[in-house]
Amino acid sequence: MTKSVACYFWIPICLTFFQCSKGKSEDALALVFLGSPAITSVEPKIGTPRQNNENGVYPPTQIVIKGSNFGVDTVIRFNQLPAAISANLGTELYTSVPDGATSGFLTISKSGGSCLPGTASGINCAGTEFFIDCYSVTGNLYGSEIEIKQGESQSIEFKGLQTKAFRSSLILGNAKLTVTCDSNVTVRLFSTSCLATDYISKKDPSIPLNANANNQFYVTAFDDTCTVSI
Template structure:
């Protein structure tokens, strides 16, 4: 009876510790072989700009695990737009924000059948996603100082202190529908606005005062964070939502 008890104890010990070690080794081996879904743990920086004019897109480093180390088998998409993969290891991918990218999910995929899920649910296969934010102002290296944030429906006033000056704006629109944005300065003004993909539209020319406008109201049909440059003469300017 005593001998049988010892045998049972040994079997229990092996089942708890022996098989546990085996599973751990299997897991480590799978990781070394790059098996399983890729996982993103960090995106550096978490926001960036596509190319604007002569400025190239932001270089982005994606860190994680279970990536493919073969650049030809690795894909990166910024909200559906494919990006170039500059280098890849099992834990790090270097890429560049491509033209046409907008704020949304950045997906990393590798070779094999691919199913992507922005929430990384059980159905995801060889794919992992994480939010990446497009920031057009990054291409300008803080040229006009810190951006002024304005959020619907609250108006905000800023001041031009020199004879003329330019202010960078970041305006959060109404998420529930079209938004009118009015920019009222004490003088005529010119402005540049950026689309979701950082396409730039300039209204007015600095050297031609006949092209300057007074208290323009801009209408945006869909929600996003609008980035703008406003150049005006000395005095106060107010951004509001009429």
Template sequence: MRRILYTIGFSLVLGSSFSCISSSSEDPLAALLTSPPVISSVTPQIGTPAQNNLNAFYSATEVVIKGENFGVDTVVRFNDIVAAITLNLGTELYTKVPDGAYSGFITVSKSGGSCLPNSKTGVNCAGMEYFIDCYAVTGKQYGPEIELKQGSSLSVEFDGQETKAFHTDTLLASRNLTIGCESTVTVRVFDRSCKATDYVLQNDPIIPFPAGVATQFYITADSKTCSLVL
């Protein structure tokens, strides 16, 4: 009787051991396949696509995404723009801000997953806010940006032939920037993806700005005081 009980007890313990081993070996794989990716950090969180604007060229910002569960068939997007992955270490992804990127979200999705358009959520998807700044990449060579709010005006003094950097707030509707100055001015206006349009040696230009974005721009003028109305 003792031998029978011992045999039964040993079988139960042995079976339990096999069950634990099997469960522990399967759980990590199941988690890897079914769990969504997780983003813990994006460095830097402000950058620019490549800029090649007449007399200035700046490379696309390199971005490192850290987290877990990235998988192997990984897709990185800046909103709806797919970015090339230069290196995937499983917990770190290396990429660059692609042409056409604009402020919104950077997302990571894995095989079988997808992110909702211009969102940081979806199936097997993770995201974080990302900001496009066309001016920061220059080291802010023209000093701090001056903010011009919609429906307001500024009086700005230029010393010699000087360039100043500006940005609007996010415009609720399309508006015109009207510049009044005693000298001719040159204005460089960036779109949301940092492509520049230049208005060279203009007299009192009126420049259209789009709705829904904060527009960055430069003004170069001689030793004059200029008025800006938006």
């Protein structure tokens, strides 16, 4: 009689435990496929696409994205440009800056989701700002960047054959870079995705800059004091 009573009470307890465990597993599985992704960190948040120019060959910056609920069919975009995923560990995504990437938003979307262009929001979407920097990858090869503000001029001294790195953010539409020296100079201007265009041995060059964007460029001169104007 005692054994029958014990069994009577044990069976419902076992069933209840099994049903609770099953329910939690199903909830977790549903979250993986249905919930929105979340980003807790992106390292680094500044990088470069692949560069191949006379100053050197630089590989694309490797990026680690940490967070949760990334799903199994994740899409990473840099300003709407898709990037290949080298590894998806569930809470970590590994990728690299794709060719043609520009500063803007790095976004993650899951299967059936989408991110609104130029934003970090959408359906099953998460995102954060990411910045393209064409110079930092060189390890400050030519010293610290010199900032020239729009509408500003600076006198820059060059000793021997010397190259200096510059940066200028255009916030008021179009502008030109003008370099005035006694001698010829060479200018290397980077596009917003780090493609380099060289203006070799020019006298007082006047070069159109990338509108409404951060511009990075090098100036090479020989024993001269030049005026750099934006």
